[in-house]
Amino acid sequence: ATGLSLNAASGSVDVKSSTAGTYRVLYTFSDGSCSDTTSTYIVIKPLPVASISYSALDFCRKLDADSARITQVGVAGGVYSSATGLLLNAASGSVDVKSSTAGTYRVLYTFSDGSCSDTISTYIVIKPLPVAGISYSALNFCRKLDADSAQVTVTGTTGGTFSSLAGLSLNAASGSIDVKSSTAGTYRVLYTFSDGSCSDTTSTYIVIKPLPVAGISYSALNFCRTLDADSAKITQTGVAGGVYSSATGLSLNAASGSIDVKSSTAGAYRVLYTFSDGSCSDTTSTYIVIQPLPVAGISYSALNFCRTLDADSSKITQTGVAGGVYSSTTGLSLNAASGSVDVKGSTAGTYRVLYTFSDGSCSDTTSTYIVIKPLPVAHIAYSALDFCRKLDADSAKLTQTGVTGGVYTSAAGLSLNAASGSVDVKSSSVGTYRVLYTFSDGDCSDTISTYIVIKPLPVAGISYSALNFCRTLNADSAKITQTGVAGGVYTSTAGLSLNAASGSID
Known part of the structure; x- marks a missing residue:
């Protein structure tokens, strides 16, 4: 029947070419004389689907x-x-x-x-998946203020996209990381890439380390280079054990940060403190200004001054910054404003005179020395204040003690021996004289004085009525005429009967 793919000659059935169904297969045959037909059945089952x-x-x-x-x-x-x-x-x-x-x-x-x-x-x-690898130059990066972006190395398939968690400042195209702008933490960086057929993701880790913290400061911004200044001390907080540095000219202790102000050159300096917590290092800084000292000089006209009684104040010469204050030890009569010294009002001794001055920013002190020499000592005196100009008077003798070898002087009219101080009274004019004695001990000289009075002699005159008198029996006593100072006493040699009170002669 139609549907069964049957080979008529061989009886073979092409099953797969046949249509499913039940078939009767007939076989017709002959022996030459007669023919016959026999049959059988075949069922072609449909395949499951x-x-x-x-x-x-x-x-x-x-x-x-x-x-x-x-x-x-x-x-x-x-x-x-x-x-x-x-x-x-x-x-x-x-x-x-x-x-x-x-x-x-x-x-x-x-x-x-x-x-x-x-x-x-x-x-x-x-x-097959595309292949790529990524890596950074290190696992740990410190958030240094001067750090450049961390660069990534990509192997294999390029052109992918980088990603990570919030907090990592990551360039999605290049994979570079801006370390200083990232938040400290541990991040997984993903790299997603494709070869056009398949995509994949690889990853690596990066750790953004927090920077150690420290702060430094000096007690002031400005320091003056005073000669007696101690080192400026620094206050350091946070991580200790760092190193201090600055520009040439600042005398800085690298370990402690202290500054020897007086040994430093004037100027403004940035002091750097570089420190580490063992993982990361950082640098902080502060500023210090070393102010130049104002300049002044003082000097007296001499080192040594003698305490002469007529000495004026010793004047000072001052250069540079004016308006300062003068000071010294007790005993020196010093004008604090002008620096002048009242020599005769000062006690003998060696004094250091200090001049403290300021330019408005810094103050300083300069000094000089002055020596107040003690005056030499001497004394003079005559045996009396008053001397009479007797015709037979010897020179008035002087008593002198102390420094010898001086010179005596006085006003004109006094007959004075300049070397010995003796006065020829009878050769001197009547008057009151100040006798000066000027003397020296080799360092200082002085003058002392005493007074002497040359008294005028009193004046009187006497005369008898005649020079010659005869010893007549009836002669009265010879009368005297007296002028000038009265009340004196009359005397003569033995033999003359003289009235001592009246001067009459018997």
Whole structure:
């Protein structure tokens, strides 16, 4: 019958080309004389029907891919098979893509409806993943203020995209990291890339270390280079054990940060403190200004001054900054404003005179020395204050003690021996005289004085009425005429009967 693909000569049936159904096959034969027909039956069973397919032809071996699921319709319960390399679930047809070897596979599904079995197939391609690697020059980066972006090294497939968590200042295109703008922490950096067929993601880690913290400051910004200044001390907080540095000219202790102000050159300096917590280092800084000292000089006209009684104040010569204050030790009669010294009002001794002055920013002190020499000592005195100009008077003698070898002087009229101080009274004019004695001990000279009075002699005159008198019996006493100072006493040699009170002669 039509539908059975039967070979008329051989009786063979092409089953798969035949239409399903029940067929009676007739065999007609002859022995030459007679012919006959016999028959048999054949049933062409229809094949069971099923189909399989995956969601796509190509699958990429992503590390995070789930098994590829198959869609199967028709007769279920068959068995799946494929070539070695494809990790295939024989019962479900699911493929574990990430565990399979890259390649093109034919997946067979053999199934049966209880009478007949059949096999169908589909194809699946396991694509190899693109390969790339990323790394930074180090795991740990410190958030230094002067750090450049950390650069990434990419191997394999380029052109991917970088990503990470918030807080990491990451360039998505280049993978470079702006370390100083990032928040401290540990970050996983992802690099997602593709070869045009498959994409993948690789990663690396980077740690942004927090910078150690420290602060430094001096007690002031400005320091004056006073000669007696101690080192300026620094206050340091935070991480200790760092190193201090600055420009040439600042006498800085690298270990302590202290500054020897007086040994430093005037100027403004930035002091750097570089420190580390063992993982990261950093540098902080502060400023200090070494102010130049104002300049002044003082001097007296001489080093040594004698305490002469008529000495005026010793004047000072001052140069440079004016308006300062003068000071010295007790005993020196010093004008604090002008620096002048009242020599005669000062106690003998050696004095250092200090001049403290300021230019408004800094003050300083300069000094000089002055020696107040003690005056030599001497004393003079005559035996009396008053001397009369008797015609037979010897010179008035002087008593002198103390420094000898001086010179005596007085006003004109006094007949004075300049070397001995003796006065020729009778040769001197009447008057009151101040006798000066000027003397020296080799360092200082002085003048002392005493007074002497040359008294005028009193004046009187006497005369008798005649020079010659006769011893007549009736002669009265000779009368005297007296002028000038009265009340004196008359005397003569023995033999003259003289009235001592009146001067009359018997």
